[in-house]
Amino acid sequence: QPIHLADYTPVPYLIDSVALDFRLDPQETRVTARLSLRPNPASREQGAALVFDGERITLQSLVLDGVALQPGQYHADEQSLTIANVPQAPFTLEVVTTCNPAANTELSGLYLSGGVFCTQCEAEGFRRITYFYDRPDVMARYTVRIEAEREQAPILLSNGNPRERDVIGGTTRHFAVWDDPFPKPSYLFALVAGDLGAVHDGFTTMSGRTVELGIYVLKGNEGRCAWAMESLKQSMRWDERRFGREYDLDVFNIVAVPDFNMGAMENKGLNVFNDKYILANPETATDLDYVNIEAIIAHEYFHNWTGNRITCRDWFQLCLKEGLTVFRDQEFTSDLRSRAVKRITDVKTLRARQFPEDNGPLAHPPRPDAYIEINNFYTPTVYEKGAEICRMMLTLIGEQAFRKAMDLYFDRHDGEAATVEQFVACMAEASGRDLTQFFTWYSQAGTPAVKAEGHYDAAKKQYTLTLEQQVKPTPGQLEKQALHIPLGIGLIGPDGTDMPLDLEGVGTLNTPLIELTEPRQSFRFNVAQRPVLSLNRGFSAPVKLEADLSTADELFLMGHDGDSFNRWEAGQRLGRRLVLDAYHGTATEAGVAAYAAALKKIIDDPAVDDAFKALMLMLPTESEIAAALGAEVDTDRVHAARDGLRTAIARQLARELDAIWQRTDEPGPYRPDPASTARRALRQTALALMVMGDRTDGIARALAEFEAAHNMSAEMGALAALVQVDCPERETALERFHARHAHEHLLVDKWLMLNAQAQGPGAAARIARLTTHPDFRWTTPNKVYALLSGFVGGNPAGFNAEDGSGYKVIADAILRLDPINPQVASRLATSFRSCKLLNSSRKTAAQAELERILAEPSLSRDVFEIVSKIATS
Ligand code: ARG
Ligand code: ZN
Numbered sequence: 001q002p003i004h005l006a007d008y009t010p011v012p013y014l015i016d017s018v019a020l021d022f023r024l025d026p027q028e029t030r031v032t033a034r035l036s037l038r039p040n041p042a043s044r045e046q047g048a049a050l051v052f053d054g055e056r057i058t059l060q061s062l063v064l065d066g067v068a069l070q071p072g073q074y075h076a077d078e079q080s081l082t083i084a085n086v087p088q089a090p091f092t093l094e095v096v097t098t099c100n101p102a103a104n105t106e107l108s109g110l111y112l113s114g115g116v117f118c119t120q121c122e123a124e125g126f127r128r129i130t131y132f133y134d135r136p137d138v139m140a141r142y143t144v145r146i147e148a149e150r151e152q153a154p155i156l157l158s159n160g161n162p163r164e165r166d167v168i169g170g171t172t173r174h175f176a177v178w179d180d181p182f183p184k185p186s187y188l189f190a191l192v193a194g195d196l197g198a199v200h201d202g203f204t205t206m207s208g209r210t211v212e213l214g215i216y217v218l219k220g221n222e223g224r225c226a227w228a229m230e231s232l233k234q235s236m237r238w239d240e241r242r243f244g245r246e247y248d249l250d251v252f253n254i255v256a257v258p259d260f261n262m263g264a265m266e267n268k269g270l271n272v273f274n275d276k277y278i279l280a281n282p283e284t285a286t287d288l289d290y291v292n293i294e295a296i297i298a299h300e301y302f303h304n305w306t307g308n309r310i311t312c313r314d315w316f317q318l319c320l321k322e323g324l325t326v327f328r329d330q331e332f333t334s335d336l337r338s339r340a341v342k343r344i345t346d347v348k349t350l351r352a353r354q355f356p357e358d359n360g361p362l363a364h365p366p367r368p369d370a371y372i373e374i375n376n377f378y379t380p381t382v383y384e385k386g387a388e389i390c391r392m393m394l395t396l397i398g399e400q401a402f403r404k405a406m407d408l409y410f411d412r413h414d415g416e417a418a419t420v421e422q423f424v425a426c427m428a429e430a431s432g433r434d435l436t437q438f439f440t441w442y443s444q445a446g447t448p449a450v451k452a453e454g455h456y457d458a459a460k461k462q463y464t465l466t467l468e469q470q471v472k473p474t475p476g477q478l479e480k481q482a483l484h485i486p487l488g489i490g491l492i493g494p495d496g497t498d499m500p501l502d503l504e505g506v507g508t509l510n511t512p513l514i515e516l517t518e519p520r521q522s523f524r525f526n527v528a529q530r531p532v533l534s535l536n537r538g539f540s541a542p543v544k545l546e547a548d549l550s551t552a553d554e555l556f557l558m559g560h561d562g563d564s565f566n567r568w569e570a571g572q573r574l575g576r577r578l579v580l581d582a583y584h585g586t587a588t589e590a591g592v593a594a595y596a597a598a599l600k601k602i603i604d605d606p607a608v609d610d611a612f613k614a615l616m617l618m619l620p621t622e623s624e625i626a627a628a629l630g631a632e633v634d635t636d637r638v639h640a641a642r643d644g645l646r647t648a649i650a651r652q653l654a655r656e657l658d659a660i661w662q663r664t665d666e667p668g669p670y671r672p673d674p675a676s677t678a679r680r681a682l683r684q685t686a687l688a689l690m691v692m693g694d695r696t697d698g699i700a701r702a703l704a705e706f707e708a709a710h711n712m713s714a715e716m717g718a719l720a721a722l723v724q725v726d727c728p729e730r731e732t733a734l735e736r737f738h739a740r741h742a743h744e745h746l747l748v749d750k751w752l753m754l755n756a757q758a759q760g761p762g763a764a765a766r767i768a769r770l771t772t773h774p775d776f777r778w779t780t781p782n783k784v785y786a787l788l789s790g791f792v793g794g795n796p797a798g799f800n801a802e803d804g805s806g807y808k809v810i811a812d813a814i815l816r817l818d819p820i821n822p823q824v825a826s827r828l829a830t831s832f833r834s835c836k837l838l839n840s841s842r843k844t845a846a847q848a849e850l851e852r853i854l855a856e857p858s859l860s861r862d863v864f865e866i867v868s869k870i871a872t873s
Pocket of ligand 1: 122123261262264265266299300322375378823
């Protein structure tokens, strides 16, 4: 039974302060909560009963205004605590409960990871710690006292500032008290206690306050925190400079744990991380790991203002904090590294994760209006499309107005639980622009298709651009409205430079931007020569652009577009066209040769960045090709068509690839700076192509690279190239990798992921076999993501094997995981979201597995919501 946005009502009682007292014990932790409450003047139900959320906790006692409540005066069940009669004036409530952290395999609430007590409360985990209004619009001040065995847990951490710590005389126990002066919702509560190692540093804020920084890790990992600490300081500095936002507590702590459902969590003053996104040194982390760590540290840190100081009124507003914070972390990375490369990388992620979601049974608006299980809505649409919406507002109103709007938002809503409407109102007010139609981006699901038709009238020297927008129906939303779409534009002359944008009825455009607001709209430009159209520059709007460009125009854009995003985009469109031709058996040698020649020019151009070259050399993914085909897809043929084109390109570019190989050899020590990262990206892309172009020579190079590697990036790059082809050498190399790194859990994950990517027959059997490997663990999300999600995402041909073996291994895993950790099971269940695109034998096989899952009587809400949506679509 879904919960609806339209049903929002304020709580009948407010909680002003919370004093929590934890007596930590692995099997039976005792929690005393002392709450100050009062009737909520904004409530529409005066005199209502007090109904708190609660889950998997045992009530020990209840005391209201100092008087113990008797069993008849309250009711506690599996999901709530109800007290029918409470004072209609301020009152206090003391709730004592117990819980069992050691038995908590869902990793929500208080649990143990690597022997350390830790918490995850977003979205609804706090109710597994104590009875409470576990919803974001109830903001309270917290003090926390933690008591534990000194030896078991010498480190005791919670939100806010440390106030007190001492031993408890005559016992083996000690305690600490933490005080958080900022009111916060329960999902931002955190507690960590254990025998942790630490790294400390400091930061002086722009107003001169000093902040103590700490990163806590399992003992032995202290030497792998330097990059994370550096990233944290960079983030703090950047938020001051770019948004004027200063940190607000005396300490900022980060804890890394090996068992964590998601990437990380922004708890006030005490961020908790999946250790994969903290630990790094050249021997264990790849370039991608370094980049991810930097970005995720930033993301969680930026939540301090966008999420914590201003939080969400209800979970429907999730993109208010997530979309905005992703946008902020994208800007951070763009300012620190290459803006163009970051934009292309983000669009690749959007296309790989969000477009398929928007194009199938799980499509939902960035601000959904109904859910069964909120944890199912931490989606690419809420996060990544949410960020695109913020970016579009920036594009529409400009840098200055955007900053003004952000200042207004922080000013007006600090300390509040806000809505998306309130955020957009700040954008509208600060810019003077009407964003009413724009708001539809938040409420409407589906990726708009924009069709562009250009016509040049040589006699009148006029270029007419006709645009049409369309959104296909999505589940529950059959009628769609026209969106307000900002489109970056350039009209490129024959010499490769942009011509002035003289728009009829407007004059010369100051900003190279047009706004599409109608279902169909024409723009007429006065322009001296026939232009080549470069539209949606910088990917200004998250749409599918269908432009009527000839191959010659695409090749021209690949070589000349001044907008590097669109230069890459032209290459992608052309590459996609060639893979589709190969799929349909209509490919021509001349077509491939022209494409390869355009790539050669880019590779040979010393002015072009290595990272950009690497991106140009990568074809659209198999799932993008499948989406372009639209229906009746044979994934084996997609794989063969794409690999065939890669082989052909690699052969035509053999000399260039070899030159890259020679030039990018790097004897010096590993450095994660942008230039070195770019060089390695190009080297690895070249290697992967060389293996396709000439198996014997390519495999030999990859093996040599693997053996000589003195950093994890090179080691992984070599293996990633090897696992693309079915050859005995890859098995030996995988075994060698395992033997070298079996003691290091994050490297075992990489080994699982490489195995998952191994192309060729028998892929599903390999996965099934590895789920019984002693290094695999169902209870650790990272293992599941590496092997099983790694299979779905990194081996589409294997997952969609026509005999259904790939579907079966994933369905088995979902059923196995659901009783252990429904959030992880449910994430894995989204693997089936694109099955409707496939041919009938595959569709039937997938449907049978979905029905097998639905037949399980004790299915979690999480998995039920996802699987039923897919199965009934
Ligand atoms: N707020 C976190 C972040 O994006 C994500 C935590 C979500 N966790 C969950 N169980 N739904 O940074
Ligand atoms: Zn976030």
